Each structure stands twice: as C-alpha cells, then as structure tokens.
Amino acid sequence: MRNDYFTRYDGVEPPDFTPMSKRRTLVWQGLAGATVGLGLWYLQWRWTQSLNPDALTFSIVVALVETLFFIGTLIFYFDIWQEQDTPAKPAPQTRKDAALDDTDDPISVDIFLTTFDEAPEVVEPSITDAQALRHPAGVRIKIHVLDDGNRPEFAQMSERLGVNYISRNNNLGFKAGNLRNALFQTSGDFVVILDADTRVFPGLLENTLGYFRDPKVAWVQTPHWFYDIPQGQEWGAWLHAKFGARAGWLAKPLKMVSGMEHVGRDPFLSDPALFFDVIQRRRNRHGASFCCGAGSIHRREAVFRAALCRKGEDLSKLSARLTCAAPNAAVELQPFRFHVSEDIYTSMLLQSDAQAGWKSVYHPQVECRMLSPWSLKAWATQRLKYAGGTFDIMLHDNPLRHRGMPWQTKLHYAATFWSYLSALWAPVLLLAPAISLFTGMAPVAAYSVDFFSHFLPVLLVGELAMLAACKTHNIHAGRLSALATLPIQLRALWLVLLGRKPKFPTTPKTPILSDGLRFVAPNIALLLVMLAAAVYGGLATFQHWPGHSVSLLVVNLFWLGWNALAVGRFVLSVLWNPQTELSVNSHPIPQEGELPNALSGKTV
Structure with a gap:
C-alpha cells in the first residue's frame, strides 16, 4: 500500500449541497406536469394511430415498453417531487433531550468501524479521524473496531490507538452479523456505523444528534462522498x-x-451526488430515505425493537436488550437483518412498524468521506451486490406488501424497484434500432411529420424537466450507468430467480491494475451487433431492399449511435489506468493478485 495514497487527497473539499430554490422548484414541477401531459398525449396517439400493421408484433412490443418507461417516469417524479429538509436542532445534552428517558444523565454514543480484510493503512486514518470528533456537551463517545477478520495486528493497532477492539470466531451474517456481535457487547444509546475507509469530519455528531430530539427518528443518514474520484x-x-x-x-x-x-474523470461513474442530493434528500419529506450503511447514526432502541417484533418476542424484553449482554443471549436475533443489502432491508422493516411510527432523517450535508471503486472489478462487484440485494428483497419480502408501511414510503421503494425492473424491458429500446436496420421493420407506421410532432415535444420537455430537477448534477451519468449495468442487473436477477442467495462480496477500493475486459464483454458484443446493424442497414438502403428506406436508416442510425455511445462508455473505462492519477515514482501500482488479501477490499 502506498503511504501517500490517502494524504494526497486530504486537501479536497467536500461539496456544499445547497437547497433547491422556490423558483427552480416551480420550474421543475411545471415542466414535470407538462411532460406528463405530453406523455399521455403521445401514448394515446401511439396506441391508436401509429402502430405499424406490417410489423404489428414488433410495434406493439416497442409501444408497450414506452408505456412502461412512462409509468416509471410517473413514479420517479413522485419520488423527487419536492425537497423538504428536516430543520436542524442543537445536539441534545441529556437523555431527556434525546427522548431516551426522563433523566438528565449523559448520552452515550458508540462509533462502530467495521472491517474484514482491509489493510491497517486503510483503517488507521478512519480511527484517528473518529478520535477527532467533537464531543457535544453531555455526550460520551466510545470507538470500537469491529474486526470480522479476527487479526492480531488489528488488535495491536487498536490497543496502540486507545480504542476498543471487538472480533468474533465466525462470519455469520457478514457485516450485519458483525454489527450484531458488537451491539451485544456495547450499550451506547446511539450507534454510528462506519466502513473501514469512512473518515468522519469533526462535526458529525454536533450536526446530526439534534434530529433525535424527535422520539420517532430511528436513524439519520448522511451523504456518501468519494473524495478520491479521479479528476482525469x-x-x-x-x-x-x-x-x-x-x-x-x-x-x-x-x-x-x-x-x-x-x-478519465470518474471513469466508473461512481459519484453518488445525484442519488443522495436529489433522490434521498427528497424522500426525506415523507421520512422515507433509507439507510445506506456508512455514515448513518442509529437509535439503539429502534433496531432492537424491530428485531424483537420480527421474532415475535415480548417487547417488555426491550430494556434488557439495550444493555450489555452476552452475544449468545440472542443467537437468532438480528438487529440488522442478515442480508447482502442489510441497510435498506433493515430500513424497510423499521418503516413498516406502524405502532412505533419510526421515520428516518436525511441530513443533506457531507459529514464523512470514503474511497471510490478504482477498478472495473470493484465497480462490477458493487453493482452486482446492489442489484442482487434489491431483487432478492423485491421477490421475497416486498415492502409494498407490508401493511404497516405508509403508502408514500411504499411509492418511494417502488421507484427503486421499478428502476431495477426496467432491466427487463430496456434492452427492447436499446436493440430496437438494430432490429429495424436488420429487418427493415419500423416500430411506427411511418417516420412522418405526425410522428415527430408527437415524439419530440415530450422528449425535449422531459429533458428540460430533468435538468431543472437535478440542479447542477450530471443527469447523463445515471443513464449511462443504467445502460452499462444492464448485463449485471440481468445476471443478478437470474441468480435470484434460481434461488441462489445473494453473497456478501467485498468491494475492492485500492487502486489495482486488473484485466477488466471480462466485465465489459457483453458491452463489446452489443457494440459489435450495433455496428453490424449499421453496416447492413446502410447496404440494404442503398440496394433498395424491401422495407428499407432513407428515413428508416437516418432515424435508426441516430438512435443506434446514441445507444452505442452509452454502451461504449464503460468499454473505454478499460483503457483507464490509475497510473495517470497517481504519481507512482518508485512505488508502482500493484497488479491484481500481487496484493495480500488484507489490502484488496472493503467491507460492504
């Protein structure tokens, strides 16, 4: 591990996520309304006047997919309709202030720093930054290193740095199991969850504990900010x-x-700013933003209550569970649900507790920093985990069927699920231009003035709506990423349908040179199909083959090129080399396989 890998980025300042102005909100909502109206007008015309009788099946399939995307647009517009930040409050100074009990006793906070196979060089900066946290008046802090690798060197490092060390003899439940093991050996009123590479800023607790003055707040989520994203x-x-x-x-x-x-800027489109500052932030208006693991603060009472309810145990046992207890006292109890996506799963279960009425708070400003994926292997591992976990929840414990969850929260989760389900029908629109060029069949009766007069307005107004809704964030990155990850999402869905439980892989976070071609092989194959379609369509048009025309060629070449640029974006990332970002001198970037296991990953 290069000793200067972290320090070279220490001067990078976090972004300031400003709230959306009232004027911009009105513009966005007006454009969104216009897009919905134009979309309904287009679909009515599409189904009643534009179906191609000479290729009816193809035409109906494309129109159906367009309808499904329009439904997704409606759900997404609800998801991001309006910002409503929770007003900040000063950190509580007593247990009474934090709605814990009626005493004036001090509040205790446990800092959980989870690790499995990361190097000490990754974890030590996270420990020292946690030690620099400012202590709000009346708050006691204790830092715990949760080592799921049970490594002597980490025990020694923890002792040297003066923090508590917690390990276990197995990896049952992986990260969720690691958290459970620590919960039964600690007693803090609140728990801060950090990953191995999560480096907190000093004001984290000062800026977030105040939300817990509301007794219904179960957790607070802060934005993820990758401070080492390549700038190119x-x-x-x-x-x-x-x-x-x-x-x-x-x-x-x-x-x-x-x-x-x-x-080479952000070669793997890892910047999560759009997701956190637009999607998570606007779900906050219904207390429906979900936990994303690192950078979250939890009320201990909430996670234990949810676990006891799931097991059907008597809630009178809750007070006993909140105190230190032997880990074997609750072998089957899962405060954080054992799952590849334990964060969103636990959020969903808490938000379904109608009796408790738990809600979340999304704190919009950056309070910690972490490392981004620096290889295609890291990127693919992360995306497969996200997709597999989401599909598994959707198919086996869908929150839309939970009676206790408010309907607004269900719609927010529906937006997440719909975005992943679109992997089933997105390939139709992706391949439709190639199909037209190969067969001479058009999905519409004619590429006429009537077609463009219906299609272009909804396209242009919808684009303006997204530009207004997403402030200054890059709206194209999400679209490119969605297309590039289609093979991964489909693979994840297939594995879940086969009954294979999602695994708990680690996401490599250190710069490693590796063969990334295997991760973009489907994209390359698709690009070759698109190229063949373009050549074939051009030849067929100029040879005047049946069904082929200049209008069909021009329109479909345009869409084919647009899709090819999106699909090819990640193929180009194979050529990206971390050598261009790091001054290697006499410390070359290690090849994959040259690192010990302890240097290769990050607990997720």
Missing part, C-alpha cells in the same frame, strides 16, 4: 501527452462528441 486530464493535455502538440486541435471536437471536459 483536460483533453488538450491528454492529446499532447499521447500524440504530440499537433493533435491539440482535436480537443474541442472530442469534448463535443464525448460530452466530457476531461479524459
């Missing part, structure tokens, strides 16, 4: 380094074609 090189500098000064003229056209200012 400006096109001119990259061209000069690769091809010499004469190639500099290509910088401007390459910017226009690629839509990117820099080569």
Whole structure:
C-alpha cells in the first residue's frame, strides 16, 4: 500500500449541497406536469394511430415498453417531487433531550468501524479521524473496531490507538452479523456505523444528534462522498501527452462528441451526488430515505425493537436488550437483518412498524468521506451486490406488501424497484434500432411529420424537466450507468430467480491494475451487433431492399449511435489506468493478485 495514497487527497473539499430554490422548484414541477401531459398525449396517439400493421408484433412490443418507461417516469417524479429538509436542532445534552428517558444523565454514543480484510493503512486514518470528533456537551463517545477478520495486528493497532477492539470466531451474517456481535457487547444509546475507509469530519455528531430530539427518528443518514474520484486530464493535455502538440486541435471536437471536459474523470461513474442530493434528500419529506450503511447514526432502541417484533418476542424484553449482554443471549436475533443489502432491508422493516411510527432523517450535508471503486472489478462487484440485494428483497419480502408501511414510503421503494425492473424491458429500446436496420421493420407506421410532432415535444420537455430537477448534477451519468449495468442487473436477477442467495462480496477500493475486459464483454458484443446493424442497414438502403428506406436508416442510425455511445462508455473505462492519477515514482501500482488479501477490499 502506498503511504501517500490517502494524504494526497486530504486537501479536497467536500461539496456544499445547497437547497433547491422556490423558483427552480416551480420550474421543475411545471415542466414535470407538462411532460406528463405530453406523455399521455403521445401514448394515446401511439396506441391508436401509429402502430405499424406490417410489423404489428414488433410495434406493439416497442409501444408497450414506452408505456412502461412512462409509468416509471410517473413514479420517479413522485419520488423527487419536492425537497423538504428536516430543520436542524442543537445536539441534545441529556437523555431527556434525546427522548431516551426522563433523566438528565449523559448520552452515550458508540462509533462502530467495521472491517474484514482491509489493510491497517486503510483503517488507521478512519480511527484517528473518529478520535477527532467533537464531543457535544453531555455526550460520551466510545470507538470500537469491529474486526470480522479476527487479526492480531488489528488488535495491536487498536490497543496502540486507545480504542476498543471487538472480533468474533465466525462470519455469520457478514457485516450485519458483525454489527450484531458488537451491539451485544456495547450499550451506547446511539450507534454510528462506519466502513473501514469512512473518515468522519469533526462535526458529525454536533450536526446530526439534534434530529433525535424527535422520539420517532430511528436513524439519520448522511451523504456518501468519494473524495478520491479521479479528476482525469483536460483533453488538450491528454492529446499532447499521447500524440504530440499537433493533435491539440482535436480537443474541442472530442469534448463535443464525448460530452466530457476531461479524459478519465470518474471513469466508473461512481459519484453518488445525484442519488443522495436529489433522490434521498427528497424522500426525506415523507421520512422515507433509507439507510445506506456508512455514515448513518442509529437509535439503539429502534433496531432492537424491530428485531424483537420480527421474532415475535415480548417487547417488555426491550430494556434488557439495550444493555450489555452476552452475544449468545440472542443467537437468532438480528438487529440488522442478515442480508447482502442489510441497510435498506433493515430500513424497510423499521418503516413498516406502524405502532412505533419510526421515520428516518436525511441530513443533506457531507459529514464523512470514503474511497471510490478504482477498478472495473470493484465497480462490477458493487453493482452486482446492489442489484442482487434489491431483487432478492423485491421477490421475497416486498415492502409494498407490508401493511404497516405508509403508502408514500411504499411509492418511494417502488421507484427503486421499478428502476431495477426496467432491466427487463430496456434492452427492447436499446436493440430496437438494430432490429429495424436488420429487418427493415419500423416500430411506427411511418417516420412522418405526425410522428415527430408527437415524439419530440415530450422528449425535449422531459429533458428540460430533468435538468431543472437535478440542479447542477450530471443527469447523463445515471443513464449511462443504467445502460452499462444492464448485463449485471440481468445476471443478478437470474441468480435470484434460481434461488441462489445473494453473497456478501467485498468491494475492492485500492487502486489495482486488473484485466477488466471480462466485465465489459457483453458491452463489446452489443457494440459489435450495433455496428453490424449499421453496416447492413446502410447496404440494404442503398440496394433498395424491401422495407428499407432513407428515413428508416437516418432515424435508426441516430438512435443506434446514441445507444452505442452509452454502451461504449464503460468499454473505454478499460483503457483507464490509475497510473495517470497517481504519481507512482518508485512505488508502482500493484497488479491484481500481487496484493495480500488484507489490502484488496472493503467491507460492504
């Protein structure tokens, strides 16, 4: 591990996520309403006047997929309709202030730092940053290293740094099991969950504990911020380094074609700002933002109450569970549900407790920093975990069937599920241009003025609505990522349908050079199909083969090229090399397989 890997990014400042202005909100909502109206108008015309009788099955399938995407748009618009931040309050100074009991006793907070196979160099900065947390008046803090690897060197490091060390003899339940083991050996009123690479800023508790003055708040989630996302090189500098000064003229056209200012910036589209500042932040208006693991603060009472309710145990045992107890006192109790997506699963179960009425708070400002995936293997591992966990929950314990969950919260979860389910029908629109070019069949009766007069308005107004809704965030990154991850999402769904339980893989977070071609092989195959379709369609048009026309060629080549740019985005990421980001000098970036296991991953 390079000793300067972390320090080189210490000066990077976190973003300031400003609230959405009233004027921008009105613009977004007006455009959203117009998009819905135009979309209904388009679909009515599409189903009644534009179906192609010469290719009826193909035409109906495409129209059905367009309808499904429109339904997804409606759900998504509800999901992000309006910001409503929870007003900040000063940190409580007594247990009474935090709605714990009626005493003026101090509040205790446990800091859980989970680790499995990370290197000490990854974890030690997280410990020292946690030790720098400011102690709000009346709050006692204790830091615990939760080592699921049971490693002597971590016990020694913990002793040297003066923090508590907790391990266990098995990995039952993986991260959720690691958390459960620690919960039964600690007694803090609140629990802060950090991953091995999560480095908190000093004001975390000062800025978040105040939300717990509301006795219904079960947890507070803060944004994830990857402080080491590669910034890449400006096109001119990259061209000069690769091809010499004469190639500099290509910088401007390459910017226009690629839509990117820099080569290699965020090569795996890892920046989560759009998800946290738009989606999570706006779910907060219904207390429905879900836990995302690292950077979250939990009320101990809430997670234990939910676990006891799931087991059908008497809630009178709750007070006993909140105190230190032997881990074997609740072998089957799962305060955090054992699952690959234990964070969202536990959130869902808490929000279904109608009697307790638990809710979450999304705190919109960055309070900690963490490392991003720096290889295609890390990216693919992370995406497979997310998709597999979501599909498993959706198929086996769908929150939409939970009677105690408010309908607004159910719709927010529906937006998440629908986005993943779209992997089933997105390939139709992705491949429709290629099918048209190969067969000469069009999904509409004609590419006429009537078609474009219905189609273009909903497309353009919808794009303006998204630009207004998402503030200054990159709306294209999410679309590119969705298309690039289609093979991974379909694989995850297939594994779940086969009855294979989602696994708990670690996400490699250190810069490793590895063969990424195997992760983008489906994308390459798809690009070859698109290229073949373009060549075949062009040849068929100029040879005047039946069904082929210039209008069919031009329209479908446009959409084919658009889709190819999206699919090819991740193919180009194979060419990205962390050597361009790190000054390696005499410390080369290790190849995959050269690192000990302890240096290769991050507990998720």
